[in-house]
Amino acid sequence: MDLRFGEADEEFRAEVRGWLDANLRGEFAELVGTGGPGREHEHIEGRIAWERRLGEGGWIGLGWPERDGGRALSWERQVIFHEEYARAGAPGRVGHIGEQLLGPTLLMFGTDEQRARFLPGILSGTELWCQGYSEPGAGSDLAAVRTRAVSRDGQWHIDGQKVWTSLAQHADWCFVLARTDPDQQRHRGLSYLLVPMNQPGVQVRPIVQLTGTAEFNEVFFDDARAAASDVVGEPGEGWKVAMGTLAVERGVSTFGQQMGFARELDTVVASARESGALADPEIAERLLDSWIELRVLRYTAVMTLGVPAGTTPGTEANVAKLMWAPWHQRLGELAVDVLGADATVTPGADDLTDAQVLYLFTRADTIYGGSNEVQRNVIAQRMLGLPRERGRWT
Incomplete structure (x- = not known):
């Protein structure tokens, strides 16, 4: 594949560059060059507001299908956007987990109702996500997760612990890999649940890193709740869905x-x-x-x-x-x-x-x-x- 851009692509590049130049001013000027790995603590409130500005400008979900609210742009134009975004020193994204991970996963495995419920919040930059995969003793060996979820009274009841959860302290939602069939082992009997973070059953504890900052977290679920319909794919098919998420990362x-x-x-x-x-x-x-x-x-x-x-x-x-x-x-x-x-x-x-x-x-x-x-x-x-x-x- 040859990464050469045509005249129309270069016109799009000029559009992206112009928008970034016009918007990385005023209240957002101080965000230039901030955020990203090791620096997620910088100007967090301003960067959350910047997500909403990106959403207003239509710069989230560029490759998503138009029927799901995206712009269905070619990969060439998506590359152009990301290159110009980095070249401008635009701030590290706090919404990338929703846009780059959860969104594509719902496009592959989600129901029409799930896409209609969750994609607009990602596209507008108004709902932030984190990823509930790794656990103590189940980091590299993801199939060993011990967080459990039980379907009861029309809800999923979730108990367990996740670790190294990026930006969990700012997230509205978490996609959680949990064991829903206790009779199965390893990658069988897992489910992929969409769990609201702002509830009594969820506790977030920051992990201080070598850099002295704390963008990673421990997340504890103590009878946390998720709606019965907020399982992506069928119950027990969580491993397939989780691997799909990792593949598009x-x-x-x-x-x-x-x-x-x-x-x-x-x-x-x-x-x-x-x-x-x-x-x-x-x-x-x-x-x-x-x-x-x-x-x-x-x-x-x-x-x-x-x-x-x-x-x-x-x-x-x-x-x-x-x-x-x-x-x-x-x-x-x-x-x-x-x-x-x-x-x-x-x-x-x-x-x-x-x-x-x-x-x-x-x-x-x-x-x-x-x-x-x-x-x-x-x-x-x-x-x-x-x-x-x-x-x-x-």
């Missing part, structure tokens, strides 16, 4: 992510010039390798584009994660290496430099969203057809 927004990576790399190069580290042949070679590998990430993403909204992709997301996570981690190491001893000094007792945040937060890149080991196992089994490794997660 990294779509065209990958290009925006890569634009952010490019800005980080540019900053590291500028730092190397300023510190004199660029004269070190080893540092220069690592910087060149980083640039080359980032181009490879882009070309790989181009080759895996074109999966229509509402269909289930294959293992493309696993391959992408296995490629970008170690690359980003190496960039964090490079960021502090070019500073040398200065990288050990913080600007204040509670402050970190951008290089320090990059280094510390990227330690988790090869773990969250499925560890590298899990990605390799999935690729081996589902893409290459290799046998399942005994005694390990699946």
Whole structure:
């Protein structure tokens, strides 16, 4: 697949660039360059308001079908939007879990009633979502979840614990993978539930990270309730739905992510010039390798584009994660290496430099969203057809 844009696409690029320039002003001017991984605490209320502004402008759900409120834009134009969004330094999205994960899942597996109920809130930026997958003892091994849900009195009653739940403290809803058939084991007997967060049975506790911030959370369900109709797919089919969500986790927004990576790399190069580290042949070679590998990430993403909204992709997301996570981690190491001893000094007792945040937060890149080991196992089994490794997660 060739990522070259026609004249009409470039006109669309100008439209996106013009809208961002006109709207990242006034009350939203201070949001430029804020948010994102490791910095989700920044200007959170302003960024929630920014989601609503995006919704008003029609910039959410760009690839969704028109019948479901989207704009049915081509993948080329979606790429253009994400590239221009990153180039403008627009703030890290707090609605991406709803738009990039839950929305496409409902397009694939949801009922007409579920799409009509939940998609408008995502498209308008007025309802935020979080993901209830990982648990203590069931992070990489997702099939080992122990959170349980029982259907009683026309509702689902949910008990259990989730962990590493991004932005749960700001979410209105959570899609929860829970065991609804206690007689089944592993990936059988699970259901995919849509659970309101603002209720007495839900408690959120922030987890303080190496960076001193807390964008991840523990979430406890103590007889939390969900409507009987708020199960995506049939009860017991949660594993299939959950795998569908994971498969769409990294779509065209990958290009925006890569634009952010490019800005980080540019900053590291500028730092190397300023510190004199660029004269070190080893540092220069690592910087060149980083640039080359980032181009490879882009070309790989181009080759895996074109999966229509509402269909289930294959293992493309696993391959992408296995490629970008170690690359980003190496960039964090490079960021502090070019500073040398200065990288050990913080600007204040509670402050970190951008290089320090990059280094510390990227330690988790090869773990969250499925560890590298899990990605390799999935690729081996589902893409290459290799046998399942005994005694390990699946």
